[in-house]
Amino acid sequence: MAVAAWWFEPDWLYGWLKVLHVVAVISWMVGLFYLPRLFVYHADAATAGEPSATFVVMEQRLVKVIMNPAMMVSWVVGLWLAWSGFGFSGAWLWIKIAAVVGLTVFHVFLSRSARRFAAGENTMTARQWRMANEIPTLLMIIVVIMVIIKPFA
Known part of the structure; x- marks a missing residue:
């Protein structure tokens, strides 16, 4: 069907x-905001x-059950919408896509960091994780401005 x-x-x-794209993006963003916050508390916890x-269990489930599927749906449906609705035209769309690539790179970084935490190999402090938590916020602001305002249409 x-x-x-x-x-x-x-x-x-x-x-x-x-609708599907917005729901997937919201789910993905929740994970991108919440996982670094878990890392803040995890970095302060005793390793053993x-x-x-x-x-470790919370982080792995968040990545595998929520973040990975939501990111994939966001990308697949988002690319279809960009092609179908806009023909991949407009500087605003390409800036949005670049910001989403940035979110994806951050997602990969977080996924690898979750594996490092699971192996007891975290190298960042709680303070550094608090600062890293701002990265998806800045990229999200760029995406929202491009989608709503379309300043370079």
């Missing part, structure tokens, strides 16, 4: 894909203690 809808592109499809083991 989904393939038929994609193939025939009915009028209602674009709106529903926008029970809280550390709990953080």
